[in-house]
Amino acid sequence: MKIPVLYYHKIDYPKKDAVYKGLYVTPKQFERQVALLKLFGYDTVNPKEILSFVLGHKLPVKKPLLITFDDGYENNYLNAYPILKDAGFSSLIFISTGFIGKKNAISDEREKAKENFLNKSEIKEMFESGFFIGSHGINHYFLDRLEEGVLIGELIASKAYLENITGAPVDFFSYPFGAYNAKVMRAVKNAGYTGAFTTEKGKVGSGDNSYELKRIPVNGYNNIFNFLYKIFFLQ
Ligand SMILES: [Zn+2]
Incomplete structure (x- = not known):
C-alpha cells in the first residue's frame, strides 16, 4: 500500500x-475531486501519520490521503x-512566509497575475x-542555489514565524520549485523539520526517505479521468 499525497x-x-x-x-473542479475522494473512501490523515507510515508503522485508516x-x-x-x-477533510498548507498578507506573483518573473496571500488570522483560523x-x-x-547562511535562514526563520502564528511546532517543509539536493535535505533536517515533500511524481511508500517524499500534482487541465488515473495507478 502506498499513500497518495496530492498537491495543489x-x-x-x-x-x-x-x-x-x-x-x-477551479472551485468547481476541486469540489468534484473532493467528492470523488470521499466516494472512494479516502480519509485525510495527519502528516505525522504519513511519517510514521514511512518509518514502518501501520496507519489507523484504510485509505489514507494527504491533500497539500x-x-x-x-x-x-x-x-x-x-x-x-x-467533507470532513483536512489539509497541509505550505506557506512562503515572506508573502503573508501581501499581493504578489511568485511562480517566476514571467508570471504577471498577482495573487493575494493568506494573512495571519486566516492561517490561525485554519490551524485551529x-x-x-x-x-x-x-x-x-x-x-539548491543558495549559500549556506541564506539557506539556513530561509529554513529556520520561516519555521519560527509560522510557529509564532499557530503556537505549535511546524514539522514539515516543501521545497520551492521542487528544488533540492543532499545539502538542502541535510539543512532541512538540521533546522528541526521531521519531513519534507518534493514535486517528484508518485506516492509515499514505507521505507521512503522522510526528506524526499513524493506527491501527485493536480492541475487545472486534469479532467476527472486524469485525476482518478493518478490516484489509482500512479506508483
Ligand atoms: Zn511554491
Missing part, C-alpha cells in the same frame, strides 16, 4: 493575464477550506480548525 497551488478561476493557467484548479497546497494563496482559505471542511501548516521557506528561492 491555486483554487480559483484563472486570471485573464495569468501565464501559468494550469496552476489554477504550496505557496499559501488566500484562495486556499476562500475557496478550498470551506469545501474541505464540509484542524488544518496543518508547513513551511515553504521565506522568499520562494531555489534552495
Whole structure:
C-alpha cells in the first residue's frame, strides 16, 4: 500500500493575464475531486501519520490521503477550506512566509497575475480548525542555489514565524520549485523539520526517505479521468 499525497497551488478561476493557467484548479473542479475522494473512501490523515507510515508503522485508516497546497494563496482559505471542511477533510498548507498578507506573483518573473496571500488570522483560523501548516521557506528561492547562511535562514526563520502564528511546532517543509539536493535535505533536517515533500511524481511508500517524499500534482487541465488515473495507478 502506498499513500497518495496530492498537491495543489491555486483554487480559483484563472486570471485573464495569468501565464501559468494550469496552476489554477477551479472551485468547481476541486469540489468534484473532493467528492470523488470521499466516494472512494479516502480519509485525510495527519502528516505525522504519513511519517510514521514511512518509518514502518501501520496507519489507523484504510485509505489514507494527504491533500497539500504550496505557496499559501488566500484562495486556499476562500475557496478550498470551506469545501474541505464540509467533507470532513483536512489539509497541509505550505506557506512562503515572506508573502503573508501581501499581493504578489511568485511562480517566476514571467508570471504577471498577482495573487493575494493568506494573512495571519486566516492561517490561525485554519490551524485551529484542524488544518496543518508547513513551511515553504521565506522568499520562494531555489534552495539548491543558495549559500549556506541564506539557506539556513530561509529554513529556520520561516519555521519560527509560522510557529509564532499557530503556537505549535511546524514539522514539515516543501521545497520551492521542487528544488533540492543532499545539502538542502541535510539543512532541512538540521533546522528541526521531521519531513519534507518534493514535486517528484508518485506516492509515499514505507521505507521512503522522510526528506524526499513524493506527491501527485493536480492541475487545472486534469479532467476527472486524469485525476482518478493518478490516484489509482500512479506508483
Ligand atoms: Zn511554491
